[in-house]
Amino acid sequence: MPLHVTIDSDIDRLDTGAWQQLVRATGAPVFYSPVFLRAFDAFPLHSVERSAHILVRDGTGAAHAVLPVYLQQGVDPMGALAANRPEVLDRPILLSHVWHCYETVVPALSADAAHLALGAMRDLAEEWGAALHGVANVGADSDEAELLGSTGLTGTYLDQSWSMDISGLDGFESYLMALEGKPRRELRRAVRRAEEAGVEIRVLAVEDADLDGFVSLARGTAGSKHDNADYYLPGVFQGFLASLGSCARVTELRIEGRLVGALVSLVDGTRYHLWTIGADYGACEGFSPTYILFGQALKEAFDEGKPTVTAGRRNGWFKTRYGLRPTDLQIFLP
Incomplete structure (x- = not known):
């Protein structure tokens, strides 16, 4: 035809x-x-x-x-x-x-x-x-x-870019046991210290999340690590996230009500995308919010039955330790 x-x-x-x-x-x-x-x-x-x-x-x-x-x-x-x-x-x-x-x-x-x-x-x-x-x-x-x-x-x-096939694992605990000893211990230690610090974890729909708070954290993280705060345009990024509806999840970390970390995940038929993160590392004494957000997102991916987890670009040192594998990306031009 x-x-x-x-x-x-x-x-x-x-x-x-x-x-x-x-x-x-x-x-x-x-x-x-x-x-x-x-x-x-x-x-x-x-x-x-x-x-x-x-x-x-x-x-x-x-x-x-x-x-x-x-x-x-x-x-x-x-x-x-x-x-x-x-x-x-x-x-x-x-x-x-x-x-x-x-x-x-x-x-x-x-x-x-x-x-x-x-x-x-x-x-x-x-x-x-x-x-x-x-x-x-x-x-x-x-x-x-x-x-x-x-x-x-x-x-x-x-x-x-980084991704991981989790289809052969029974759940989050199975994933943990498949890790090498040191990364597994560090992740569990971070979770324990976050609990001791009184961290509250919430997984929210975009309409219920603190999008202003997320953008503020994300701009701070991008500015300090990559000198690229405007990857998260104020006002525009919040509006974009609010328009995604059920395609998006926001994982928030709070200590005594204060937002100290947030992760926006995107979902499609087969993938759970750990899309973008923001954190106030100085407010998280004794643990990294990245570990907590990553672990919680993996739990969500298992709960939703997604066989693949993707985690964007960069920060390869952390992602390699926790089982994600790289794919070289190219730009095609004449």
Whole structure:
């Protein structure tokens, strides 16, 4: 059956039913769900000049490929453009996906459909006057990497993402027993000391969480560790999180009512994403809030029956010790 391409710049005109059905059929991560895309459209987490949603369909209207694309200028939080194409730093470029997505794929039922979506992206870049187009945060050994290479794009190293298969474990205690002795003891010690400090742990829906408090903590953590506090734009990030609804969870740590740590997790059909964290380490005497948030999130992942836990980029030392494994990420450019 012949395939054809539609492009919607207005997300309110997008056939979200067909889009979501394709996302589910391909097992694409939560970053491709209409809920995430609508949240980003309403509350863009970084500057976007224009956006479009590419949908490849057959004659019945069924989706065969989808691809969100964003025209950006001067946006380079990972330093990818500075390292690879410094001449385009101040020029518009068309990229997929947004920088807050660390698992970029090309959701498609076939290679032909994927090629149509990527061809539409290339044509749109020319139409919009983009200096180049590309795809960022792609697993180096993924099918997408091979696909993108076949279109004439070249991948270069960007960062690493981290994930763990927990499908073979019976639960959190089984996970603990599979760890090496020292990491297991340190995690249990942190939990014990947090209990002694009177830490209250709450797992909340976004509408019940202290989103202002989270953003304040996250900006402090990002600023001190990565000099990148504006990865969490005040006001915008809260609005974005509030728009995610049931796709998101917020784990809060409080001592005598004071928020000292928080983790935002995202959930899709097969993954529990430990997406972003903020903590006041100075307020947590004798223990690290990261250990407590990580352990609690794993318990939630087991309880919800998700076979895969992902944990974003960076902080590889901690993640390696606790069983997560790295995937090299690349950015594909002409």
